[in-house]
Amino acid sequence: MAKEKKGVILEHISKIYQDPKTGKDFYAVKDTSLEITPGSFVTLLGPSGCGKTTTLRMIAGFESPDEGEIYLGGEPINALTPNKRDTAMVFQSYALLPHYNIFDNVAYGLKLRKMDKATIKEKVTRILKLVGLEGMESRMTNQLSGGQQQRVALARALVLEPGVLLFDEPLSNLDAKLRVTMRTEIRRIQQEAGITAIYVTHDQSEAMALSDQIIIMEKGVVAQIGSPQEIYYHPASEFVADFIGEANFLKGNLSAKDGNGGIVTVEGHKVPVVGVSELPEGKECTLVLRPESAVLADSGVLPCKVIVSCFMGSYQNYHVMVGDTLVKITDYNPRNKKIYAVGDTAWVAFEKENIHVL
Amino acid sequence: MATRQSAALDRKKLLADPIMVTTIVVLITFLTLFILYPLAVLLVDSVYGKETGLTMDIFKRIFAMKSFRTAITNTLKVGFAVGIFSTILGLLFAYVEVYVKVHSKFMGGLFQVVSMLPVVSPPFVLSLSMIMLFGKAGIITRYLLKIYDNSVYGFWGITIVQTLTFFPVCYMMLKGLLKNIDPSLEEAARDMGASRFRVFADVTWPLILPGLGNAFLVTFIESIADFANPMIIGGSYDTLATTIYLQITGAYDKEGAAAMAVVLLAITLAMYLVQKYILEAKTAATLTGKASRARMLIEDKSVTVPLTIVCSLIALFVIMMYICVPFGALFNTWGYDFSLTTKWFVRVFEKYKGFKAFRDSFLLSLASAPITALLSMIISYLVVKRKFKAKGFIEFVSMLAMAVPGTVLGIGYIRGFVNGVFGTGFLSGIYGSAAILIIVFVVRSLPTGTRSGISALRQIDKSIEESAYDMGADSFRVFMTVTLPLIKDSFLSGLVTAFVRSITAISAIILLVTPQFLLITVQINEFAEKGSYGIACAFATILIVITYGSVLLMNLFIKYFGTSRKLKEVD
CATH class of the missing domain: 2.40.50.140 (Nucleic acid-binding proteins)
Structure with a gap:
């Protein structure tokens, strides 16, 4: 479904923050280089504070890297604002627009792209069917369960047919059972849509279930990159072995x-x-x-x-x-x-x- | 060099957003030109003369004036007293509301009225009614107590009137503070054997102490900056605000007035900085988070009954003073002939151009309200949701206006714009025009609007705007389609608050208004000073009707079209 699957390359990316208490600079992400192939599902996994969300937000454009360059589909995107990047993000809190109904939430990005009404309607209807929300177009977001809100957030990102789909711990606000169902859904939809996905989580079983590739991060540095099997059976360090399983x-x-x-x-x-x-x-x-x-x-x-x-x-x-x-x-x-x-x-x-x- | 690549990238991203850049530039220009520049001119004026060069002579001269030195002590004395009394009264009301079980609905209503009064009332209403109730011809002093020569003018007059005017501000501040105290802290102390008094003294009191200091300073600043009340009820007891006014309108001493304004500004500014950067931080540090559960209210009759009675009496007294004004406009001759008449209103409209005053005040305030509301929402949006270099400047200057007394701002505008910016003639056209009046209204209401906008925006999850941004909306679209709809209530109430504040404003405006505009507040001041209380009351009544009317309208509007209900269900 994606217009064009895009790969993402991070070249020696670093992000420096200032500790608000001590005023000292520290690396939230340090000299990280990654290559994410088009159409793959890649997970950034690590404990809180490891720099995974910062990395994702740099790819989305909300944060600017202090060193290095990010490429999306071969183009450098460091200086692009989030609205100009061919990425779409699913937020941890879903971040649905509370004053819009489901249809308008999903149609928001399309309207900004000045598509005509008929196309918008057709696209929104198709995507809502894909995520299993057909017939609920006119519901307000506060009438939805957590899982449904999650689906709207996903639909809203997917409908834009972005080069890469970004997930920021999207399942962490759901209960345990629903998390399992939704992660299977996310994997199915990603495969059907044939889209590149970068997924941030601290839940190792989620990472295992979803990913083609897992990138484990520790204190701002990549600890290991590999398939779930490689990482599980051949961990590169005690940290990785302990973190996964x-x-x-x-x-x-x-x-x-x-x-x-x-x-x-x-x-x-x-x-x-x-x-x-x-x-x-x-x-x-x-x-x-x-x-x-x-x-x-x-x-x-x-x-x-x-x-x-x-x-x-x-x-x-x-x-x-x-x-x-x-x-x-x-x-x-x-x-x-x-x-x-x-x-x-x-x-x-x-x-x-x-x-x-x- | 490479380590600060992010700063350069952020700048690039910002520049890619022309509407945003334009907005920021316009904002900075506006704030610099209409807040910083006039204050800077005052400072320059008071230390620099064309012939003399850099000099302290002007300061020496004004400090040599006995009247000025008295004004300083008077101001500080009044401010101190008003700060103390308002804080005590405010604490009493807040404590009763949060801690004491009050059964009657009537009390709830009283409390609500008291909390709304300072928002909607013109500044000198209480002074007028004070004179009419307790003055020489006062109903209470003359007719009930048979005292024929009671003087309400002077220290106690100002103090009482200002306390009654400002204590609701303390009440609202302290109410929020007390509500944030976790009841289990007090229950733990009680459980360990402390009496109710000891709980208050050992737990509650230390927790709210910084907040009390905060409330005290806020009222202190308000009191010092207040112009209208000392003007009407001060008599010969001059404060800094009135002295400055007389210095420029009576003695035509512009340099002297500028230097005095600098002194007044220095006092309020120092207090503002202490309040904002020391006490507010302390308050936030001692009271973090929300109360975990509802508080067991005090039901002990020996506590509830006296507290309830005291609060009701004070509230009723305040309300009576407000009601007194419309009656003042309806009685034939206050204090002598209590037959009802419409002659004051007739005179207002026929003889004293009441309609023009009404129209001018109304239109100017109406024009300034949307500008203020929009500006303050934009500022809050930038401050809360965006990061860029000049953000600190924008926040500081727009909040600084809170610490600048109206009189100071008025003098600054006179000195700064009569001959144009820096005497170049640039913008000299706005002096005496409607534009400068509207700008003053905007600047005066900006801090209140910005503060409420900031707190409204902080409630909104940052990722909601980020998601819109991520989906392809630029900053302007994000603001228009997401931010503004989500803070519609705050925007609307900001609109009305700005309107009400503008139409009831006097301190800065009285210095800048030219004869071609008639403003209701200026008229009230004029007639009250002459002793024509009937006319003053008639004008004030019209003003009260307008302000109450607009607040009621806003509440209705928010009730039926507001977003808050929908949003509240979400969490």
């Missing part, structure tokens, strides 16, 4: 190495690993083990002592001590398995492919 970190030493494979010694026990071709032998390293990638068994890789054992329905939740390191384990469908009690000794068992070495 839950992770256990086991400190160890690469005691033996054979090409890609090797042995890491953790708390005096040997753990076979793969993917260490870059690391030199004898190097200190950290093993990342996802709680669902390991189980408790009577024999395995690492001996441990159970300190928490908690039935959660679909899984059994264990906290065990491997030497001085706490390891969390979620064992799914525990019904027909042995359940370990607090105080039991056991083994942590996992395949070497499930270990990621940092």
Whole structure:
């Protein structure tokens, strides 16, 4: 549906703010370079204050970068005002115009583009159908539920057929169930419309469900860029591993190495690993083990002592001590398995492919 | 260099928006020319003579005048007393409204009337009624108490009248403050064993202390700047505002008046700065956020009954004073012959060009109101929603007008525009014309409008305007299609407030009006000074009818066409 899918390139972008308390300058975004391919769905993910919203607002034009240049569809857009940029934004608070009804809200941008009435009507009707709001054109925004307001906000942005669609934590004001439904909807609509989308969120499951690519940001700097799978299974740092999903970190030493494979010694026990071709032998390293990638068994890789054992329905939740390191384990469908009690000794068992070495 | 690329980009973005740039330039020119420039001229006038060069002689001369030194002490004495009394009265009313359970609807009505009065009443109505009730021929002094030589003129006259005029301002300010105190703070103290008095002394009082200081200074400034009341009820007790007026209209001493105006301005400005930058910040710091839930009102009869009685009596007294004026216009001879007559109104219209006064006042105010309302909305929009370099300047200067007494502004305009800007003849045409009167009205009402506009705009989520901007609207369109419709109520009330303030204004205008214009307020002042209270009351009655009428009209209009109800349902 988009007239033209556009890519976005950020070239060494920085934004400096002044701390209102100390008066000191600090980088909200520092030397960030990105390339977003046309038609892809990219998520900026990170904790609050990581610079993701600032980055989005620089792309929209509300903030001006202090260093670097932003390109939209190959054109530099640094000096363009938001109204002149081929972007459309869906706001966290929806930001619907409260004095207009649904139709007028969606038609607002089209009217500004001086389209004739018939075209506007046709476009608005089509887009409202796409977001599932047909027949509600004359409702006022305050007669809508949160989810419906969200759809209006989306329709209003989509109808402009922008080169890139920007989302600023659009689902954070919805309840948990609706969030799940809406994120599926957003993904479906983006695919149908075939539009480039940049999405800001701090919710990792939202990012996983939606994105072709996830960009994780930490303190104004890009920590990792990759597909959801890459980021989940091959996190580039402890920060990324911890932020996306839950992770256990086991400190160890690469005691033996054979090409890609090797042995890491953790708390005096040997753990076979793969993917260490870059690391030199004898190097200190950290093993990342996802709680669902390991189980408790009577024999395995690492001996441990159970300190928490908690039935959660679909899984059994264990906290065990491997030497001085706490390891969390979620064992799914525990019904027909042995359940370990607090105080039991056991083994942590996992395949070497499930270990990621940092 | 590269680190401040954003500033350059922001400037570029701003320049890409010609309507916005034009607006800002026009605004800055307007504010500089009609607020800063006249004040600067006063300063220059008072330290620089053509023959003498830079000199302090003028200041030396005016400070050598005993009458001037007395005027300063008089002004400060009155201001101090009025500040204290108004704050106490305001606190009493606010406390009763927020903390005490009052059963009757009648009381609610009284409180509302009292809070509305300062907005809609001409400045000297209370002085007139004070004289008519307590003066030599006063109904109360002469007929009820049989005192035949009571003098209401002087310190106490001014103090009482100003207190009654200004305490509703304190009441409104403190009401907002008390409502923001979280009741659980006081409940916690009570729970730990404090008596009701101790709760007030240990919790409530420290919390509202900066707010009280704020209220005190605001009334202090109002009192010092007030011209009309001291003029009518001051008698020989001159304040700075009246002294300056007499210096220029009586002694034709323009340099002296300019220097005196500088002194008056320095006093109000200093207080304004303390109030705005120290006390307001403190008030905001001690009272953050909203009360978490409703307060348990005090129902103890030993508290409610006396407080209710005291407040009702004061409120009734104030209302009686206002009612007194129309009656003054209907009695044959006040104080001697209480038969009803229409002769004063007839005389106003037949002999004293009442219709022309009515028309001139009405039209000039009508012309200034939309300009003021629009200007203040534009300023608020720029201040709240946009960021650009000159923003601080625009905000500061438009608020500064609040600290400039009308008399000072009037003198500044005379000195600044009689021979044109800097004596070049540029804009000298506006002196004596309707334009300068309208400009004065605009400048005088601008701070109130801007303040209410700013608080209205702060309620609106910034992203609503951003979304319109993002969808392709330029600043002008955003303002017209989003901002203005959303603050329609505030705009409308700004319109009426500006109109009412203009039509009841006197302090600056009395210095600038030329014989070709007749203004109601100037007429009232003239006849009240001559002692023709019947005529003055008739004029004042007409004025009250106009102002009340327009406020009622506005309320009706907002009720049926306003946006507020719809918006309120949203949150």
